[in-house]
Every structure is written in C-alpha cells, then in structure tokens.
Amino acid sequence: MLMAHPAVLRNLIEQYETLKVLQAENGGEEVRRRLDDFAYTLCVSTGTRDVDAALIAARHRLPGARPEDDSVLST
Secondary structure, three states: OOOOOHHHHHHHHHHHHHHHHHHHHHOOHHHHHHHHHHHHHHHHHHOOOOHHHHHHHHHHOOOOOOOOOOOOOOO
C-alpha cells in the first residue's frame, strides 16, 4: 500500500478538524459535503474504513508519534 507523506496527512487532519468545528457551529450542506470528502480521503490515505480509525492511523504516522502509543491500530 502506498503511504501518504506526513505533511499530507497533517494537512488532512487539520482540514478535517476545522470542518468538524464549522459543522458544529452552523451545520451547512457545503461544510457537511467537504467534511465527508476529507473523511473519505483520510480513509483512503491510511487504508482504513472509518474516519476515527483514519485519524488515529494518520496521527501515528506523523513525526514525533510514539510507537508505544496504545491508540495505534494493528493492520
């Protein structure tokens, strides 16, 4: 499986988290659609099937991630 570059993963995480805040504040259709797009891209980029697992996997691949972190998913 191809692995996304850590800079790409960091950007995806930041965009997703920003959109989650916007959705909580106003919940517009455009925000929901973009949030879904970023969730899908995170899943594809990490080889996972749900956004929570994708976020954990993406964070684990960032520089400074601790390999002993118990939130890491086994694949």
